[in-house]
Amino acid sequence: MRRWWPSLPCLEWGRQYTRATLVGDAVAALIVTIMLIPQSLAYALLAGLPPEVGLYASVAPLLLYAVFGSSRVLAVGPVAVVSLMTAAAIGDLAAPETPAYWQVAITLAFLSGAMLLAMGLLRLGFLANFLSHPVISGFITASGLLIAASQLRTLLGVKAEGHNLPQLLWALAQQLPRAHGLTLTVGAGCVAFLFWARKSATRLLLRLGLAPLAADMLAKAGPVGAIALTTGLAWALDWSGQGLKIVGHVPQGLPPLTWPAWDPALWRQLAVPALLIGVVGFVESVSVGQTLAAKRRQRIGPDQELVALGASNLAAAFTGGFPVTGGFARSVVNFDAGAQTPAAGVFTALGLLAASLLLTPALHYLPQATLAATIVVAVLSLVDFGMLLRTWRYAKADFAAVAATLGGTLLLGVEQGLMVGVTLSLALHLHHSSRPHIAEVGLVPGTEYFRNVRRHAVQTSPQLLSLRVDESLYFANARALEDRVNDEVAANPQLRHVVLQCSAINDIDASALESLEAIDHRLREAGISLHLSEVKGPVMDKLQRTELLRYLGRRVYLTHFQAVSALAPDLVHHPLN
């Protein structure tokens, strides 16, 4: 069933392409293009890059995703969280809005793409499982807060820096008296309008008689309206002359051909951020893709998605872009607008290509505060404090992971926060699984069944200890079994036999084998013999390649009842054998 090479899903949908599919794709592409123009500019600014880089990063990646992607409707390009991570990764290495900074961004996209591609070809998609849901959730909320806070600078028209959220907010509070009135008015106005457009515009448009889909699409074009209006006003009223920051000159032309920096020292510095950006982008993208695919009973292949996102990021690196991934909002719009195949992505790419060729002069007077407003409104929907409450109620370990990631990201930074979360959730998982459920079992009188001595009235013998391990034994929990057996032996001086009922053990790794050998060795030193019962077939196959069974000799019993019948015959009232 599993293929071991990446496929070309475009061959499949390309063959069934019809005129109806074309119309659906073209309409969706038009709507997504209109939505993406302001988003691309805004996220490029968020990443600390010139606005046109956002357009460049939205062309080639979409084309490559159309070739390799397994989702029919995923829209790839710059997204908020990845742009924030990009800014955090480059921040210490180059000054924003310089060619060196752009070069590092290109290199970051290259490394991230190469890692994703390699992970896809090696089928390492499971590595994304390291990012548990609480970690992702805490990280996304923290990112939303960090991004919103960083945009407050632009909305207030002041300069403020900080290495973490409290520092940044404190710097902003100090700058508050110097806020630029016009900038603040434009920014606050846009934020208010965009929130209204998001919450209430659809309802208004429906009441005005528009069809539901059209009303929804028009409401989603809110940012475009805000941009057109404020750009027009900035031009007509010479807001720039009054101190309002505008986007300024945006070069007109095709995305440039670029090369990543071939600098091993830089690669080493970018390795961890590139991996984190790739994996976070992958997790976000796959969850969007799976949700949308399921609605049409389609499926996506996680390893194929790694290949497609890897190729998309490499494409971004060679065409002047920066790290990209599948975005939530744009993919949902693409889906709702009726996109049927990744050809919609190709048409969107063409639309953005046209925009970067023709539209950039029109963006000269676009106020930066307007773009900041679109970002703030977009990212505040990422913020979900409810997760803290839900995980607190559900399980304290999950709550700890959310809280640590959230706090770590806000106070230490995006990479550090993710690392804290991943480390903590792994540690908690290991802690949990290092204490396997081990029950002492006894014979249910008159039967051949064995049950937990703590929950049932069962018969036991002081000379024989029956332990049932309810999990597979591996390095993290093998020592717990050693400890338990040691404790029981120390507590029961009459003990002569220990029988492990292995019915729930699906695997025994080399560490656990070593533990069993150590247990066997120590028991023999103390004059006690170790026996196994009900060992599963695959586990028995593995054990037969070891010395343990040689020591144990014939002391592996098919059923626990046989073991007890042989070792403590007085316990068994109605012997069978």
Place this chain on the structure above:
Amino acid sequence: MRRWWPSLPCLEWGRQYTRATLVGDAVAALIVTIMLIPQSLAYALLAGLPPEVGLYASVAPLLLYAVFGSSRVLAVGPVAVVSLMTAAAIGDLAAPETPAYWQVAITLAFLSGAMLLAMGLLRLGFLANFLSHPVISGFITASGLLIAASQLRTLLGVKAEGHNLPQLLWALAQQLPRAHGLTLTVGAGCVAFLFWARKSATRLLLRLGLAPLAADMLAKAGPVGAIALTTGLAWALDWSGQGLKIVGHVPQGLPPLTWPAWDPALWRQLAVPALLIGVVGFVESVSVGQTLAAKRRQRIGPDQELVALGASNLAAAFTGGFPVTGGFARSVVNFDAGAQTPAAGVFTALGLLAASLLLTPALHYLPQATLAATIVVAVLSLVDFGMLLRTWRYAKADFAAVAATLGGTLLLGVEQGLMVGVTLSLALHLHHSSRPHIAEVGLVPGTEYFRNVRRHAVQTSPQLLSLRVDESLYFANARALEDRVNDEVAANPQLRHVVLQCSAINDIDASALESLEAIDHRLREAGISLHLSEVKGPVMDKLQRTELLRYLGRRVYLTHFQAVSALAPDLVHHPLN
């Protein structure tokens, strides 16, 4: 049963102390003291420290371990692997044999002790489970090789440096023509004698009529004999004048009172090595302690051991020592010589204190090559290439962990090698557990049982899919369930119901809950309903605090048969309800 504070085991054994115990402890202490004097000097040199520091590190830690330790016979002090790790940690920070280097060693012992103590008080002993047996095994073998190679310098009387084993061996090969004849003769002679003493001396002494225990003890005193002989010869024949390196002036006196450096920058640099040294020492110590305790049906408490080793290392830091742990060879000798309680450790400490007060002038002419020979012979017993073969036969994943740790340690260094091993074994474990066993089950005709459709002749319905998950669901494997359900839904257009049989699920974490909600959401979008059956009590309690059950409504069935009876009545030939 579990106490949440460290105890003082010395109160327990101290109350039952008798004259017989005293005699046993005193005899054992005498033998261990004789064995420890050369070992302490040699391991201090291995760590790059003056020889007397080895004596200092063998006094106070033994006293503290006697107060806090839960093992009756563990002997704490400098050991080979920890000394190597100490040298590796300090190598880049200070020049060997300088006061600055010693100061860093003291700080390392302090940090390592503080971390162990904190882990013990917080009951974080489970963190040692991160070091799986293959990782430990590969690391110990690599350490043995690295230590032996590093001692070849001293045995050849040349200078050679290398950042990894191939570099070091290459540098040694180039220096071979410049080897110092006398040094090589003394060194090779000692190595040959010590190997003989280890392998054959006991047999010879037995044939000469000694009692078995006495013969064994005398054979173990081989290093002392070699030291006495070569020191005497070096003094009598003025070997030092002929270019043989001797230990030289060793200060006479009590261990000094010292303070770790209070330098946050240094602490940051030492944090990872200190943690690794602490954990490796703990793992080594606990496995020795457990093995010896079991022989007398005693037990040791891992968290108590963390406290005891932490206190021992703190004691080392304040008395001019360096990182210590429970040693294998010395603990076995202590046990075999009849030590009954940690009082033997107190007497050993007094013996070593006497040695550092009185004996150091006698060590002036001790050839360094003799000490190197004792190290080489001691550590080559750590080397076990058989582990590669055994794990290769047993399980490829375990083999990969051994090989990566071994190769990483030899080529990259001790810390890096451990990190590579830990990361790889965690990744392999996650990879393994990210693919839980999920079986499609069907009804065994004429019964209420459900079995795997691949192994049994069972009845299924195209409208109903029954899946049984054979493991607890958590972040690493939740996505696999999502993928499986997505695949099945895409493949079966007639599907109307999915029932998850949860009989083997012991826990569902927040990530897995999110996955279940996503599955439920996507299935509903596709017109399919999700049901659960046979949910265990504790899991049901957790789920009842969530929104999932509200969505699922009454669709949680007590038995899988009830679920199928309700959802696909045509499948059930003899309806019960």
